[in-house]
Amino acid sequence: MKFISNKIELEENGYSILTDLYTDNEINNILACIEEDEQSGNSFMKTKDLFAIRQLLKNIPKLTDLLFNKSLTELISDLSESEYFLTKAIYFDKPNGSNWFVPYHQDLSISVDQKADVEHYSNWTFKKGQYGVQPPVKILQDTITIRIHLDKTDKNNGALKVIPKSHLQGIIRIDSEHWDTKNEFVCEVEKGGVMLMKPLILHASNRTMNNKRRRVIHLEFNKHRLSEPLNWLEYHKNQVMI
Template identity: 80%
Template sequence: MSYEKNKIELEKNGYSVLADLYSDIEISQIIACIENAEQSGNSFMKTKDLFAIRQLIKNVPELTDLLFNKKLTELISDLSESEYFLTKAIYFDKPSESNWFVAYHQDLSISVDQKTELENYTNWTFKKGQYGVQPPIEILQDTITVRIHLDKTDKSNGALKVIPKSHMKGIVRADSKDWNIEDEYVCEVEKGGVMLMKPLTLHASNRTTNGKKRRVIHLEFNKHNLTEPLAWLEHYGIKASTQQWL
């Protein structure tokens, strides 16, 4: 199967939605794997409005083969001729009673292994035991975000809203006049489907109002090495000979 149409949409609009990347059986196996994981340490965050697991592959390594099935592996290789690797994996569970919403923003931070003063690396943070930094813009421009939906997601349970083509404007202030709320598009995704997004695409999500879950696995891929001595906190590459993820 070719994903050329999705590649064109992603480059042009900053997002694309696909159905049926995972079967119901695969989704059930992924959910069971997460539910059976030992949930302790800094990488696990639980509040009444959110349950999240950072560094998902490191903390739940059994997920690797389940997530990187044949369809996802083909999708990543179709999206770029360059060799991409995984740089971030997070699990989000927005519970059915959640009243949590996120205002329009761009994803400007990457997770790295240490803090060091480097040109064009700014806005350092340290949260839950890991460093974040805003890297040179070409790294953000070349990031591909893949959001795997473990539940059917629509406007009633927090589907992402995006401003099409906003990724073409570089880094923008959310209150700037460089974008228009009237252009907003709601990315509804079926269970087992995937949303592709550029991190510079302005996006937001509403509160849940229909009493249904919205569980998502958020993956980020890139092709750049960082300026030494800095390195990605997470780095999982593809083995071209077997198409298996390491």
């Protein structure tokens, strides 16, 4: 297992950083594929501080083969012995002069195909034509997030800051006294590298200060089927990777 040390680090610390999963040529092809798209509709969000594409592989299906190269497929296979499948894909572009920042939080919402009164599913939202809901904590604990970095990312252009091991505390009230930033770690990632993350780890990002872009593709994987009648919004059997 080539990535066993990253698997252990992800489980223990809530994150892990890898380099060189993509060549410069592969990154250029990914960026060209995104830039060629029409980029219109509810799934596309553009402001002076952020450009995002939700349901990325549904909107730009040609990206699938470019993203799931041999290295990424091996990585996903090494992370779990269970059958994991893609549940979410988003593209984020933080422009050169972005003042957009994100305070510390956990990723508690998943995207589903409908709203229904289901036990243990709460905090419903409806944004840009899609439903979000907070599922049972076990689903969040078993989610694996993979962030593909299309630019070199450091503390000056919005690299994620995390509180290591905070994912082990379950759902945390942000105003709680049970965490602080003294152990904060900045996850700097090279272009073509990947950051692995558990969604329950406390994480944040700062404004851009060096006039350099930060483009990231955010993928989430899970192994659980949802309580009926709910289904993962972006699940597709052909995107089962493990």
